[in-house]
Every structure is written in structure tokens, then in C-alpha cells.
Amino acid sequence: MHETEYQILSLFKGAAHKEFSTDELVKAVYPDEWSKIEQVLNSEIADRTQVSSAKRKKAKLHRKLLYHLNKLVDEEIIEVSRVEGKGIKYFKLALEAGEEFVIERYKRKIIITKPSLPAMPIERYEQEGIVFKFQPESWSNRLNAILIETKNYDYLKQLSKDIEDSFSIVNDVIALNNFECVFENWRVEEIMGFLKKLLVQTRDYGKNINLIINMENMNHEIKNMLAVFREFLKLKMENIDVIFDIKPRELHTHFTAVKGLVQIFSKKNTHIFIKNRDLHESPYLVGKAGTYTFNNDEWEIYKNEFKDNSLGLVCSQCSVIIDYNRFFRKFKTPKEFRYMIKQVATALLAANSLQRRNSQEFLSKVSRLNNPEKRQFFLFSRNYIRFWNYVVADPEKRELLFEVLKSSQNLINKFCLSQETIYKSCGMPTRFRIAFSSVFREADEKLLSTQTYKDLQIRKSEDLYSEETKDFFKAREKLLRIFNGGDRISINRVNLKDAEDACKEFTILLNNYSIPFFRYNFSPKPMGDLKLTQFIE
Amino acid sequence: MEITSKTAFEAWKKALSFVLINGEEFNDDGRICKEVPNLSICILNPSKGIKEPIEELRKFKKWVYPPIEEIREIALEKNSNPAYSYSYGTRIFNFQGKIDQINDYIIPLLKNNSYSRRGVVSLWDPHSDSITYKKDVPSLISVDFLIRDGKLNTTYYIRSNDIFFGFPANVYQLFIIQKYVADQLNVPIGSLTVFSASAHIFDDQVESIQEVLKSD
Numbered sequence: 001m002h003e004t005e006y007q008i009l010s011l012f013k014g015a016a017h018k019e020f021s022t023d024e025l026v027k028a029v030y031p032d033e034w035s036k037i038e039q040v041l042n043s044e045i046a047d048r049t050q051v052s053s054a055k056r057k058k059a060k061l062h063r064k065l066l067y068h069l070n071k072l073v074d075e076e077i078i079e080v081s082r083v084e085g086k087g088i089k090y091f092k093l094a095l096e097a098g099e100e101f102v103i104e105r106y107k108r109k110i111i112i113t114k115p116s117l118p119a120m121p122i123e124r125y126e127q128e129g130i131v132f133k134f135q136p137e138s139w140s141n142r143l144n145a146i147l148i149e150t151k152n153y154d155y156l157k158q159l160s161k162d163i164e165d166s167f168s169i170v171n172d173v174i175a176l177n178n179f180e181c182v183f184e185n186w187r188v189e190e191i192m193g194f195l196k197k198l199l200v201q202t203r204d205y206g207k208n209i210n211l212i213i214n215m216e217n218m219n220h221e222i223k224n225m226l227a228v229f230r231e232f233l234k235l236k237m238e239n240i241d242v243i244f245d246i247k248p249r250e251l252h253t254h255f256t257a258v259k260g261l262v263q264i265f266s267k268k269n270t271h272i273f274i275k276n277r278d279l280h281e282s283p284y285l286v287g288k289a290g291t292y293t294f295n296n297d298e299w300e301i302y303k304n305e306f307k308d309n310s311l312g313l314v315c316s317q318c319s320v321i322i323d324y325n326r327f328f329r330k331f332k333t334p335k336e337f338r339y340m341i342k343q344v345a346t347a348l349l350a351a352n353s354l355q356r357r358n359s360q361e362f363l364s365k366v367s368r369l370n371n372p373e374k375r376q377f378f379l380f381s382r383n384y385i386r387f388w389n390y391v392v393a394d395p396e397k398r399e400l401l402f403e404v405l406k407s408s409q410n411l412i413n414k415f416c417l418s419q420e421t422i423y424k425s426c427g428m429p430t431r432f433r434i435a436f437s438s439v440f441r442e443a444d445e446k447l448l449s450t451q452t453y454k455d456l457q458i459r460k461s462e463d464l465y466s467e468e469t470k471d472f473f474k475a476r477e478k479l480l481r482i483f484n485g486g487d488r489i490s491i492n493r494v495n496l497k498d499a500e501d502a503c504k505e506f507t508i509l510l511n512n513y514s515i516p517f518f519r520y521n522f523s524p525k526p527m528g529d530l531k532l533t534q535f536i537e
Numbered sequence: 538m539e540i541t542s543k544t545a546f547e548a549w550k551k552a553l554s555f556v557l558i559n560g561e562e563f564n565d566d567g568r569i570c571k572e573v574p575n576l577s578i579c580i581l582n583p584s585k586g587i588k589e590p591i592e593e594l595r596k597f598k599k600w601v602y603p604p605i606e607e608i609r610e611i612a613l614e615k616n617s618n619p620a621y622s623y624s625y626g627t628r629i630f631n632f633q634g635k636i637d638q639i640n641d642y643i644i645p646l647l648k649n650n651s652y653s654r655r656g657v658v659s660l661w662d663p664h665s666d667s668i669t670y671k672k673d674v675p676s677l678i679s680v681d682f683l684i685r686d687g688k689l690n691t692t693y694y695i696r697s698n699d700i701f702f703g704f705p706a707n708v709y710q711l712f713i714i715q716k717y718v719a720d721q722l723n724v725p726i727g728s729l730t731v732f733s734a735s736a737h738i739f740d741d742q743v744e745s746i747q748e749v750l751k752s753d
Contacts, residue, residue: 346601353607356620363619370619373665377619418600425699426603426706428611429622429673 001103004029004068006110009103012078012093013112021090025069026061033061035204077101120350121343122320130327131344132444134289134319134386135171140354142171144316144384145285145292148369151178152311156186156194162311163198165365167205173287175210175243175315183221183228191228195240202239208287209239215246215254216277222257229261233268241286243273248510255503262499266522273488273519274506280516284486285315289443290386291486291517292316295433298380306376312369314381316485318351320344321439323449324401325389334404341385341408345415345434348383352432378431384485385412386439388448391475398475405482409436435485457492457523461501464508473513480515489518496522539577545708546589548580552700553746556738569740576698576736580708583729587712590705593749603706612710613717622673625710628660629680639714643682644721651724656682677707682718688727689719698733701742701749707731 001009007029011020020028027034040046040054069091072078081092093112095101101112125131133139146166153159159176166174182191202209218225229242244261251258265272275284282299285292292315294302302313322344327337363370370377390401412434419432441448456472458464473489480487491509496502502520509518540555542548560571594602611621615630615637630637638658646653658680666674681692693711698704712729719726738746 349601350604352620353604356618357607357610359618359620360614360616367619372617375619375622422600422702423603424673425703426608427625427676427703427710428603428607428706430620 001110002068004065005072008065008068008072009077009110009112013110016093016095016112020092021088022062022066022069023088025091026058026065029065030061033057037061077103120347122340122347125327125340125343128326128330129447129449130323130330131340132321132323132447134321134384134439134443138171139318140351141358143169143314143355143381144172144289144319145175145287145314146170146369147175147177147283147285147313147315149178149307149311149313150176151181152308156182156190160194160197162366162368163209164201166312166369167201167207169363169366170207172289172316172319173208173210173285173292175212175283175285177212177283178214178217179211180213180215180217180221180225183218183224188224188227188231191224192231195228195232196235199235199237199240207239208241210241210243210285210287212243212245212283212285214277215244215250215257218254218257222254222260226257226260226264229264233264233270237270241271241273243275243284243286245275245277245283246510247277248507251503251507251510258503258506259499262496262502262522266493266496266499266502269522271519271521273517274510276510276516278510279514280486284517286488286519288440289319289321289384290437290439291488292384292437293435293486293517294380295382295435295484302376302380306371306374306379309371309374310369310376311371312366313376314378316435317355317378317381317383318348319384319386320348321386321388321443321448323388326449334400334407337404338408338411341412342415344385345412348385348434349419349432352383352430356430381431382433382435382485384435384437386437386443386485388439390438402478402482405436405479409482409484412436435483437483437485438487456489457494458505459495461505461508464505464512473515477514486517489515490521491518492521492523494523538573538575539579541579541581543581544586544589545580545583545705545712546586546593548578549590549700549704549708550750552576552578552704552736553738554750556700556736557743557746557750560737565737565739570737571740572735572737574735576733577730578704578733578736579728579730581728583708583712583715584726587709591709593752594702594705597745597748599745602702605709608706608709609713612713623665623675625660625675625677625714628662628675629658629714632659633662633664639718640721643718647682647684647718647722651684651722654683658682676703677711680711680714682715684722684724685727687724689715689722689724690727690730691715691718692730692732694732694734696734698731698736699738700733700736701738701746704731 008025011025011028037054037058040050046054069078073080076094078091079094081090083089095112103110122131134144135142148159148162148166150159163174198209213225261272273284273286280293281296282294294315327340331337416432416434420430423430423432456469463469476487476489493502493505509515538555540548540551542551555576556571556573560573562569562571564570588605591602591605591608610626611624612626613630614624614626617627617631618624630639632638636642643656643658647656659678660675661678676695676697677693678696679694683690683692691711695707698707708729708731711731715726715729
């Protein structure tokens with residue numbers, strides 16, 4: 001089998017239900033050439049000759065690949081699923097669900113299976129624009145979020161390799177836990193090299209990375225950390241987020257370090273994430289879909305029995321988004337809402353089943369992350385139901401929201417436990433849990449309804465004590481008791497003159513409000529007269 | 538106690554009825570359990586209607602029974618899947634990553650001597666299962682293959698058998714393994730016997746069990 005055909009078929013093997021455009025296939029099969037062409041075509045300084053040359057090379061790559069694609073079409077292994085626009089072809093496997101190809105040629109063999117897709121009982125709600133799968137094309141064959149234990153790596157190179165391999169199994173975020181250990185174990189130049197490579201990879205693969213820094217473990221590495229961030233923030237950190245995991249008293253212990261961090265981050269008008277470890281012990285992750293976290297009781301078990309011997313852990317398998325407002329405009333009743341939630345849970349169960357059955361293939365690259373003795377990889381994972389457009393100003397409607405979500409959560413928990421029991425009885429012990437959380441707009445900008453609320457904005461520390469702010473936090477605290485998958489409060493800090501003010505504000509937030517996780521945005525200037533804490537329906 | 542039936546569905550219903558009537562009750566971690574110790578269930582013709590118990594359970598809307606493809610794959614897949622705490626296929630076909638108990642032992646054994654009484658496969662691994670705090674350990678402990686009157690009979694020892702939810706999937710998986718070996722040996726399938734050290738049902742299943750017992 002020609003190498004190019006093998007590469008094409010390997011792509012389909014990893015995503016048997018997917019259709020690929022010629023562009024996507026060319027990019028996957030000839031990544032280096034494609035990257036060079038794209039650089040020229042996207043460059044603002046390339047001249048006409050260079051652009052023409054790049055276009056000719058692109059056309060040549062297309063023709064080269066089409067030769068092999070057409071061969072596979074002739075052999076009825078793939079087929080053209082549609083043609084769009086200026087003759088752009090899309091290809092998919094010429095397989096029905098449940099069928100399999102075994103292609104053997106010249107000592108090479110490839111087996112491609114297209115598992116039967118179970119009917120998902122949420123199609124009606126999808127058609128109404130109420131329910132959405134997060135990343136539908138990889139919903140049942142990718143994981144949303146994984147955590148990698150940086151501390152258990154002896155070599156940065158190996159960490160880098162495992163992260164790169166993980167990009168192919170994840171469709172949202174990879175978090176590097178206890179990232180503070182790299183500041184102790186490696187030189188600034190080595191860390192910078194590692195981070196620069198990560199930056200390029202996150203852009204190429206379109207995934208997010210979190211660097212989780214536990215401030216409890218920071219001692220003499222602080223200088224290194226500040227040096228690294230000072231350098232790193234000169235680059236555009238699009239898909240890499242830093243999460244500082246801190247207890248209120250550690251703010252005091254590491255005051256100088258935190259002040260230094262604020263100075264660096266605020267200078268770049270970017271943001272940092274802060275997680276209050278007193279309120280929530282397990283790590284928080286943040287991706288395009290929203291926040292992710294672990295159950296705290298289970299995290300304790302993980303820490304005691306698995307953490308020291310594990311390289312990786314799945315945090316989230318699959319996510320579904322529900323537009324709360326759209327639902328109630330259409331269906332009106334909490335009973336119908338609970339019915340829909342049960343259908344969503346059933347769909348997630350089916351998706352997990354597909355993931356398990358596909359996992360031999362798609363997890364083979366990251367088998368190192370799972371300890372075969374401990375088998376911890378999926379042990380603490382959850383699926384997510386994320387809510388959009390749920391926040392209401394009307395207190396009565398807000399109470400209804402809490403009641404509806406709480407009762408739905410009870411229903412889901414019972415369903416999950418009973419399903420786990422059934423699977424266990426069948427000799428198939430597996431995990432099935434669901435967490436609730438909010439969704440970020442970035443998860444699906446085109447499909448989610450318009451929600452017009454703004455983040456909290458403060459101009460001075462005293463704003464954190466205003467009645468409006470207190471009400472705002474009170475409502476969010478109540479919601480957080482239901483959002484067991486985590487949630488994020490976003491605070492825009494404008495006109496920050498002194499880093500010490502931000503440190504003071506962190507102290508206020510960590511000590512006075514039961515919000516375990518927040519994003520602090522260092523904005524250059526106020527956004528109009530937006531001070532608002534109201535959510536408009 | 539021994540139950541003998543022609544088909545899996547008949548056997549299942551008889552077993553459910555027997556445990557419902559004769560089971561001793563006790564509190565099993567917050568659930569009321571009814572248990573009959575040492576129950577033998579013999580299916581004379583497992584090839585007929587082996588999926589019927591599964592299909593019966595799939596009719597209920599209250600839960601989702603695992604897809605039949607997944608039930609099947611777990612019995613035959615030899616590679617370890619991190620999404621399961623353990624799997625029967627791995628234990629049988631790739632025990633401790635070292636031995637394929639069917640292809641490297643049972644099949645050559647019975648090909649060489651069809652009357653052999655040594656056709657035993659073990660699934661319990663003391664190294665990984667005999668740990669008091671471990672959450673999930675296999676219920677299926679061993680399989681015995683015996684060729685008599687030219688047919689392959691199998692006996693399965695299950696330490697803990699949820700007769701309502703577990704039996705349908707388990708007996709289907711066991712049949713698949715029996716069929717695999719029978720096909721390799723080119724002999725017809727004989728009886729399938731499940732010996733349960735603890736055959737039990739739970740209080741919260743009773744209503745659904747009664748619905749099953751009413752069905753044809």
C-alpha cells in the first residue's frame with residue numbers, strides 16, 4: 001500500500017464517522033509543506049511572487065493527493081460525500097455503520113471499523129436548537145479534558161512528547177498539574193523552549209493548555225517562575241492559561257511573588273486564573289467549553305492511592321450544552337426539563353459506550369498515561385452537562401432555576417449510579433458520572449442564543465464590597481453548589497495603578513466570598529460605563 | 538438447587554422465580570438482597586434464543602442495558618481496555634498479559650484428547666483481585682470445558698450473580714466463548730451450566746422482575 005494511501009486511511013480509521021475536506025486531508029498528509037504554504041499565504045509581508053508560488057504549490061499538493069484519493073474512491077474504500085463552493089470535495093468512508101474494512105497490501109494491513117452509532121434520544125432537542133454536542137465531529141471519539149502529572153516526569157522531552165500525543169485524543173484542554181516543579185528542576189532556557197513549542201502546538205492543533213501552579217510548593221523557584229513568565233508573556237499566549245492554585249494564607253506568604261506576577265500579567269493586559277484551594281481541593285481546568293474539575297472526595301482517594309504512580313487522568317469525557325432560556329421559551333415546564341435531562345444523560349451513556357469501544361485505537365498513543373497496575377485513567381472522569389443563558393435577574397425565576405437544576409441533578413445522580421450497577425452486574429465495570437457546569441460562549445459561538453450579560457468590572461478595591469457586588473456573588477455562590485463541575489467568575493480590573501491593589505483584591509475575594517475559581521482580567525481601560533452586574537434575559 | 542431448561546429465557550425466568558420465592562433476605566450495603574446460595578442453572582440448548590433475556594431487559598425505559606455489541610466485545614477482546622476495571626476477554630485470552638488460556642491451552646488440549654477433564658480456564662487473579670479494599674473484581678471465576686457425546690458442554694462458576702441484571706449479559710458472553718471454542722474444535726454446542734455461589738436479586742428490582750415473569 002502506498003504510504004500516502006496508508007496515511008489517508010489512518011486518518012479515517014481514527015475518525016470513522018467523519019468527512020474530511022481535501023484541504024484537511026492535504027494538511028494532515030503533508031503537514032510540513034502545508035505549514036510553509038500557509039505561512040506565506042497568511043503573511044502580511046509576502047510579495048505577489050511569493051504568494052503566487054505558494055498558491056501553485058498548494059494546487060500541486062492538492063493534485064498529488066487527489067491522485068491517491070481517486071484511487072481509493074475507485075476501489076470503493078472512500079467516497080465523495082459532497083462538493084462545495086468552488087468544487088471543494090469532501091470525502092468519507094464508503095462504509096455503513098457496523099461494517100469493517102480489512103485492507104492488506106504488500107505486508108501492510110489496516111483495519112477500519114465504523115461502529116454503529118446508536119440513535120441519540122436528544123435529536124428532537126438538537127433540532128430545536130436547545131441541546132448541542134460539544135465538538136460534534138469528535139463527540140464520541142475524543143475526550144474533553146485530561147490532567148497530566150508534571151511532577152512524575154523526569155524529562156521535559158518526555159512530557160513534551162506525551163502532551164503532543166495527547167492532542168490527538170483530546171478535543172478541548174490538557175492541564176499540566178503541579179507545573180511549579182519545572183521551575184525547580186529545569187533551567188529558564190529549557191522551560192522557555194518547552195513553552196514556545198507548546199504555544200505553536202496549541203495553535204496548530206487548536207487545543208488549550210493549562211499550567212496549574214500550586215503556590216504551596218513554591219519556595220526558591222519563585223525567581224525562576226517570574227523570569228519565565230516575564231519572557232513568555234512577550235509572546236501571544238492565546239491558548240495557554242495559567243492557573244494559580246492558592247490558599248488565602250499563601251497569598252501572605254508569597255506576597256512578593258504574587259505582586260511580581262500581577263506586575264507581569266497586568267503589563268500585558270492579559271488575565272490570570274486563581275483557584276482557592278481552601279474552598280476546592282482538586283484542580284480546576286479551563287477550556288473552550290468551560291471549566292472542569294474533579295469531585296473533591298474522589299480527589300482525596302486519587303491523592304492517596306494513585307497520584308504518585310500516575311502520569312495522566314481523564315477529567316471529562318463528553319459534554320452536552322443546554323440552552324436553558326430557549327428550552328423554557330419552548331417547553332415551559334420543569335417536568336419536561338427533567339425529562340430532557342434524562343434523555344441527555346442517556347445520550348452521554350451511549351457516547352461513553354462508543355468511546356470505550358473505540359478506545360483501543362484512539363488511546364493507544366497515550367497508553368503510557370494509564371498505569372496498567374492501577375488503571376486510574378478513567379477512574380475519576382465525568383461527563384458534563386453545561387448550561388447557557390440560565391442567569392436571571394428576576395428573583396422568583398432565579399429560585400425556579402435553582403429548584404429545576406437541583407432536582408435534575410438528583411435525578412441524574414440516581415441514573416448514573418443505577419447504570420454503573422447494571423454495567424457492573426454484566427461483568428463490565430465502568431464509570432459513568434455527570435457533572436453540571438456553565439458553558440463559555442467560545443464553545444459554540446454560532447449556535448448559542450444571544451446572552452447579554454457582562455462580567456463584573458471593578459475600578460477600585462472598594463467595589464468588591466458594594467451591595468451590587470455582594471448580591472452578584474451571593475447568586476453565583478448558590479449556583480456553585482449545584483455546578484459540581486465547577487464555574488468561573490470573570491472580573492475585569494480596569495485602571496490598575498498598583499499591583500498591591502490587585503493583591504489586596506485577591507485577599508478580599510479569597511477571604512470573603514465562596515467562589516473557588518475566578519479569572520482576573522487586567523483591562524487597559526474601562527469598557528464604556530459597563531459596571532453592571534445584572535444579567536439581562 | 539438445580540434448574541434445568543431448554544432455553545436461556547426459560548432458565549432465567551425459573552431462576553428469578555426461585556430466588557424471589559426462596560431467597561434469604563439481608564441488607565447489602567443499603568439495598569435489601571434476596572439470596573440463594575449454590576444455585577445451578579443448566580441451559581440445554583443455549584444456541585436457541587440466547588439474546589432473549591437481553592432483549593427483554595432492553596424493553597424497559599427505566600434504564601439502559603448495555604448494547605449487545607459491547608457485551609460481546611468484552612468477552613472476546615484480549616487487549617486490556619483502560620475504560621473497564623477488568624474484562625473477561627482479557628482474563629481469558631490474555632491472562633496477566635502472558636497466557637491465552639483458550640487458544641494456547643484449551644483448544645490444543647481438547648484436540649489432543651477430547652475426553653480430557655482438564656479443560657479449565659481461570660479468571661480470578663489473586664495478585665490483582667485478592668485485595669480487600671479493591672472496588673471491582675471479576676464475578677466469573679472459572680470455566681470448565683467438557684466434550685461428552687461429541688458435544689462441547691461448559692460449566693461456569695460465578696461467585697456473585699445478580700440474576701436479574703447480570704444473568705442475561707453473562708449467559709450471552711459465556712455462550713459466545715463456548716461457541717468460539719466449539720467452532721475451533723469443530724464440535725456442536727452442548728449444554729451451558731452456570732453455578733452461582735450467590736444467586737441473588739434486589740428489592741428494588743422486584744416490580745420489574747414480576748413484569749418479566751408475566752411475559753411470554
